[in-house]
Amino acid sequence: MNKIPNRQVICDVLMEHAKTDRDIVVLCSDSRGSASMTPFTEGYPEQFVETGIAEQDLVSISAGMAKAGKKPYAASPACFLSTRSYEQAKVDVAYSNTNVKLIGISGGISYGALGMSHHSAQDFAAMCAIPNMRVYVPSDRHQTRKLMESLVSDEKPAYIRVGRNPVEDIYGEDRVPFEMDRATVISEGTDLAIIACGEMVRPAIQAAELLKERGISAAVLDMYCLKPLDEKAVIAAAEGVKAVITVEEHAPFGGLGAMVSQVLAKNCPRKMDILALPDAPVITGTSKEVFDYYGLNAEGIAKKAMELLVSITHV
The missing domain is CATH 3.40.50.920 (Rossmann fold)
Structure with a gap:
C-alpha cells in the first residue's frame, strides 16, 4: 500500500527544480507541516516565505513576487485558500495573469472530524468560475508528479487540490499515460x-x-x-x-x-x-x-x- 501522500510528491518535485532554479519560491500560511513542505524550508530557506495565518496576504504576496520574476507556489488548506483569499485569487492571480500556483492541501473532507469549517466541498465550483484559472485534481502520486513537472515549466495561474492522506496507486512510476489537459x-x-x-x-x-x-x-x-x-x-x-x-x-x-x-x-x-x-x-x-x-x-x-x-x- 502506498504511504506517500500527493502533497509530499509536490514538495519533492519543487525541491528537485529548486536546485537549479533559484526563482522557485514556496509560500505557506503556517501550514508547512500540513503541506509536507518542511523539507523544502530546511533545504532552501532563502526560497521560502512564511506569511502566518493570513491567506489573503499569502496569495497577494505570491502575485507580487511573480510580477518581480519569481515562480511562487502558495500552499494552504484548500478550505481556506479557496474562500478567504478568493478575491486575491480572482484579481491578483487570474485577472492579473501572474505565474502563481495555488496548492490547496487537505482538500475535500480530508480533515474529517474538524467538520464543515475545514472541508472544501465548494472549491471546484469557486475556482473554475474564475476566468483564466486552471483547476487540477490529480488522482495519485504518479499523476501528481507528472502534473507538477508540467506546471513547473509553464507560467500560467493554476489551482491544484490534493488530499491529506496517501491514496492507492492507480498508475505505475513508469506507466503514467499523462497528457496535459487531457483526461x-x-x-x-x-x-x-x-x-x-x-x-x-x-x-x-x-x-x-x-x-x-x-x-x-x-x-x-x-x-x-x-x-x-x-x-x-x-x-x-x-x-x-x-x-x-x-x-x-x-x-x-x-x-x-x-x-x-x-x-x-x-x-x-x-x-x-x-x-x-x-x-x-x-x-x-x-x-x-x-x-x-x-x-x-x-x-x-x-x-x-x-x-x-x-x-x-x-x-
Missing part, C-alpha cells in the same frame, strides 16, 4: 461511462470491475483536469454508451458533474447522474467512513450505475 481513459465500455476525479478515481475503477462481474461494460475516465475540461473525451465516452455517471469529492453544484452535464446537454445528450457529497454539512469521520456513508465507494457507484441503467430500460 486519461482508464478503460473502455459500451454500457456506461464513469467520469471521476481525485480520490474518486480508484473507487470508480473498482466499481467498473464489480459491474463487469454483472455483465455491465463500464468505461472509466480520470478527469484530473477540471478546467480546462477535456470536452472531447467526455463526448467520445458518452457517444459509445447508454448513460454517464460522474463521481467527485465535492458538493453537487458547480463541480465535475455540473460541467459534464453542460457538455452532454449541448453535444451528446445522455441519461446521467451525479455522485457527490450532499448539499449539507457531512457527517464526522475519516475519509473512508464519510465516503462509505454517502455511497462514494465502489459498491455505491456500482449500485447507482445499475439503477441508472434500469431506469433507461423502463422508459
Whole structure:
C-alpha cells in the first residue's frame, strides 16, 4: 500500500527544480507541516516565505513576487485558500495573469472530524468560475508528479487540490499515460461511462470491475483536469454508451458533474447522474467512513450505475 501522500510528491518535485532554479519560491500560511513542505524550508530557506495565518496576504504576496520574476507556489488548506483569499485569487492571480500556483492541501473532507469549517466541498465550483484559472485534481502520486513537472515549466495561474492522506496507486512510476489537459481513459465500455476525479478515481475503477462481474461494460475516465475540461473525451465516452455517471469529492453544484452535464446537454445528450457529497454539512469521520456513508465507494457507484441503467430500460 502506498504511504506517500500527493502533497509530499509536490514538495519533492519543487525541491528537485529548486536546485537549479533559484526563482522557485514556496509560500505557506503556517501550514508547512500540513503541506509536507518542511523539507523544502530546511533545504532552501532563502526560497521560502512564511506569511502566518493570513491567506489573503499569502496569495497577494505570491502575485507580487511573480510580477518581480519569481515562480511562487502558495500552499494552504484548500478550505481556506479557496474562500478567504478568493478575491486575491480572482484579481491578483487570474485577472492579473501572474505565474502563481495555488496548492490547496487537505482538500475535500480530508480533515474529517474538524467538520464543515475545514472541508472544501465548494472549491471546484469557486475556482473554475474564475476566468483564466486552471483547476487540477490529480488522482495519485504518479499523476501528481507528472502534473507538477508540467506546471513547473509553464507560467500560467493554476489551482491544484490534493488530499491529506496517501491514496492507492492507480498508475505505475513508469506507466503514467499523462497528457496535459487531457483526461486519461482508464478503460473502455459500451454500457456506461464513469467520469471521476481525485480520490474518486480508484473507487470508480473498482466499481467498473464489480459491474463487469454483472455483465455491465463500464468505461472509466480520470478527469484530473477540471478546467480546462477535456470536452472531447467526455463526448467520445458518452457517444459509445447508454448513460454517464460522474463521481467527485465535492458538493453537487458547480463541480465535475455540473460541467459534464453542460457538455452532454449541448453535444451528446445522455441519461446521467451525479455522485457527490450532499448539499449539507457531512457527517464526522475519516475519509473512508464519510465516503462509505454517502455511497462514494465502489459498491455505491456500482449500485447507482445499475439503477441508472434500469431506469433507461423502463422508459
